[in-house]
Amino acid sequence: METASKTVIVEALADSLQFNRNPVVALKQIALWNPEIRDLIMRAIADNETTRQIMEELRNIFGDYGPWIADILTSGADPVFIGKVLRDTASIMRVMDELDAERRALLRSRRNLTRFLIVILGVMSAAFSKISELLWYMILRNPYNSSLPFALIGAAFTIFMVEEVRMSLKWLVYYLIPFLLMTFFLGYLFG
Amino acid sequence: MDRKQAMRFIQLFSLGLTWSPVKAVELVAKSGLSPYSRDMRRILLASAVEGHSLQDELNTFCENLSYRPLAIAVKSLLQGASSQDIVNTLKNFIRTEIELENRELDHKMAIRLSAAFLTMMLLASASALGTIPPSLLSPISICLLMISIFRFLVWRLDLWKLLQKR
Numbered sequence: 001m002e003t004a005s006k007t008v009i010v011e012a013l014a015d016s017l018q019f020n021r022n023p024v025v026a027l028k029q030i031a032l033w034n035p036e037i038r039d040l041i042m043r044a045i046a047d048n049e050t051t052r053q054i055m056e057e058l059r060n061i062f063g064d065y066g067p068w069i070a071d072i073l074t075s076g077a078d079p080v081f082i083g084k085v086l087r088d089t090a091s092i093m094r095v096m097d098e099l100d101a102e103r104r105a106l107l108r109s110r111r112n113l114t115r116f117l118i119v120i121l122g123v124m125s126a127a128f129s130k131i132s133e134l135l136w137y138m139i140l141r142n143p144y145n146s147s148l149p150f151a152l153i154g155a156a157f158t159i160f161m162v163e164e165v166r167m168s169l170k171w172l173v174y175y176l177i178p179f180l181l182m183t184f185f186l187g188y189l190f191g
Numbered sequence: 192m193d194r195k196q197a198m199r200f201i202q203l204f205s206l207g208l209t210w211s212p213v214k215a216v217e218l219v220a221k222s223g224l225s226p227y228s229r230d231m232r233r234i235l236l237a238s239a240v241e242g243h244s245l246q247d248e249l250n251t252f253c254e255n256l257s258y259r260p261l262a263i264a265v266k267s268l269l270q271g272a273s274s275q276d277i278v279n280t281l282k283n284f285i286r287t288e289i290e291l292e293n294r295e296l297d298h299k300m301a302i303r304l305s306a307a308f309l310t311m312m313l314l315a316s317a318s319a320l321g322t323i324p325p326s327l328l329s330p331i332s333i334c335l336l337m338i339s340i341f342r343f344l345v346w347r348l349d350l351w352k353l354l355q356k357r
Contacts, residue, residue, distance in 0.1 A: 065206075067221075068206055068207075068218065071214075072210070084209075084274075085209050085210050088209035088274040088277070088278075089206060089209060091274065091278050092202070092205055092206055092209070092277075092278060092281065095278055095281060095282050096202060096281075096285075099282065099285045099286060099289065102286070102289060103289045103292075106289060106293050107293075110293055110296050110297070110300075113297075113300070114300055117300055117304050120304070121304065121307055124307070124308060124311065125307075125311065128311040128312070128315050131315060132314075132315035132318060132319060135315065135319035136318070136319060136325060139319055139320075139321075144325045146315075146318075146325065146328060148329065148332075149314075149328035149329050149331070149332035150311060150314075150315075150328075150332070151332075152329075152332035152333060152335065152336045153307070153310060153311055153314070153331075153332045153335055153336075154307065154311075155336055155339075156332070156335040156336040156338065156339040157303055157304075157306065157307035157310075157335075157339070159336075159339035159340060159342075159343050160303050160339050160342070161300060161303050161304075162343070163339075163342060163343050163346050164296065164299050164300065164303070165296070165300075169343070
């Protein structure tokens with residue numbers, strides 16, 4: 001179920017509770033709002049389940065808010081007050097959804113930036129390996145293949161970066177492709 | 192300080208506060224959100240069994256918090272007159288945390304890229320100048336790779352444990 005409709009359902013629950021003053025009737029009314037929860041609620045009401053039991057069934061639908069909403073509905077407090085709390089809960093849910101979306105967007109942009117930095121790391125490692133080979137050849141007059149050690153150092157730092165943005169090792173591809181391309185290109189250039 | 196935990200704490204606390212401060216403390220205490228749930232359980236016990244004022248206990252909790260923005264947010268939530276104030280405080284706190292989280296990530300990335308650049312430059316120049324033999328490059332690089340793989344595996348294991356707990 002969409003998170004937005006979750007908020008709408010909580011608001012509808014608050015509205016119907018203010019009119020009916022009975023949590024079970026309010027739950028029955030909000031069942032009409034979403035076909036997914038209709039079956040659950042209707043079956044629970046047919047089995048004479050209590051509000052808490054119904055809310056237990058709805059726990060997956062309301063996610064983190066499930067136990068809290070169950071607590072409110074079964075508290076036995078004044079339905080008008082419960083309605084007010086539910087409305088405040090819906091406001092918090094809406095704000096949290098909005099902030100979650102913002103956070104996800106920012107994290108996505110940071111991941112894109114990291115991907116770009118990993119590509120740069122690939123190019124950098126290839127450049128260092130070829131430059132060091134050239135230096136060794138110029139200073140020591142002795143050819144030495146350093147591609148593998150620099151590739152491993154680059155891969156190690158790529159894993160450090162991947163770990164930071166909570167991604168899988170599949171991201172090593174973003175490192176390996178520019179590394180190999182650059183190594184071949186520089187190898188071809190320097191001979 | 193775990194930013195995610197702090198954000199979750201403020202979310203739960205605000206949610207409970209729409210009912211009452213006691214409910215807010217209860218909600219966090221039940222959440223299993225370490226280390227905050229332990230503190231909230233202690234506050235609940237102190238107010239219910241020892242008869243201390245909940246407000247005083249929460250003030251002490253805020254004063255003892257090492258992360259000051261969280262303490263300020265809890266204090267302003269407790270002083271919030273209406274539910275709109277609660278929502279605004281929650282929104283401001285979480286938005287600031289998200290920004291800080293992103294800035295932190297930027298810094299970490301910059302540090303890692305600089306460290307990679309520095310390591311490669313040092314190794315390339317040291318081996319070219321003869322400070323270290325070129326044959327030492329392979330063991331150093333393997334060592335670095337092992338460390339990073341070990342760290343990665345530890346992180347994945349922690350993540351797996353967290354998911355199992357949920």
